[in-house]
Amino acid sequence: MPPPSEPLTPERILAATEEVLRRHGAAKANVVDVARALGVSHGSVYRHFATKAELRGAVTKRWLDRTTALLADVVAGSEAPTAKLRHWLSALFDAKRHKAGDDPELFATYTVLTTEQGGVVDAHIDELIGQLTVILQEGVAQGEFAIEDLPVTARALFEATAHFHDPVHAPEWSRPDAQGAFEAVVALVTRGIAARPA
Structure with missing residues (x-):
């Protein structure tokens, strides 16, 4: 249990919530468990997150934001657009x-x-689709991609690769042929948007 003098912040609450979720699962974890882990009353937690649903939404966003931040670093990188797109995917x-x-x-x-x-x-x-749009925009500007509607194409790319990021397909990601299948799809989609020589 953390020292009582440590201030209660939304970040501390979210970190504790993640640990409670790890221990109890989504069905059994509740705000009282989070408060107990922090050594505070459940009312103290509710002062930062008005409802259990709000707390669960915030901890879900925190978890998803880790991936968004990792991918933002790829977008900000100096690779050529085709390499950057492959790297991002x-x-x-x-x-x-x-x-x-x-x-x-x-x-x-x-x-x-x-x-x-x-x-x-x-x-x-x-x-994520916004990040893809930025990469595609760079590719068009540098003559690597031939795309008319950037947002539509970014969404199509995201959906075309869903097998490799939608959690419903998670059981298949550890199969021996998963990496090869991923690389084949990436090669296909990058070829599909590549600018043709004049």
């Missing part, structure tokens, strides 16, 4: 595969939470 697949494989109980818990938190997930997907 690979980083997304790797991040999801590690979450599923490294901590399967927590991944299963967050899979339940993301089903409950549709708005949080939609915002996350919009952020």
Whole structure:
């Protein structure tokens, strides 16, 4: 239990919530468990998060934001657009595969939470598609990609690779042929948007 003098912050509450979720799962974890882990009353938690649903939404966003931040670093990098697109798709697949494989109980818990938190997930997907749009825009500007509608193409790319980042497909990510299948899809989509020589 943390020292009582340590201030209660939203970040501390979210970190404790994640630990409670890891121990108890989404069905059994509650605000009282989080408060107990922090050594405070459940009323103190409610002063930061008005409802259990708000707390669950915030912890889900925190979990998803880790992937968004990792991918933002790829977008900000100096690679050529085609290489950057491949890197971004690979980083997304790797991040999801590690979450599923490294901590399967927590991944299963967050899979339940993301089903409950549709708005949080939609915002996350919009952020990811926004990142893809930036990469595609760079590719068009540098003559690597031939794309007429950037947002539509970014969404299509995201959906075309869903097998490698949608949690519903997680059981297949550890198969021996998963990496080869991923690389084949990435080669296909990058070829599909490549600018043709004049």
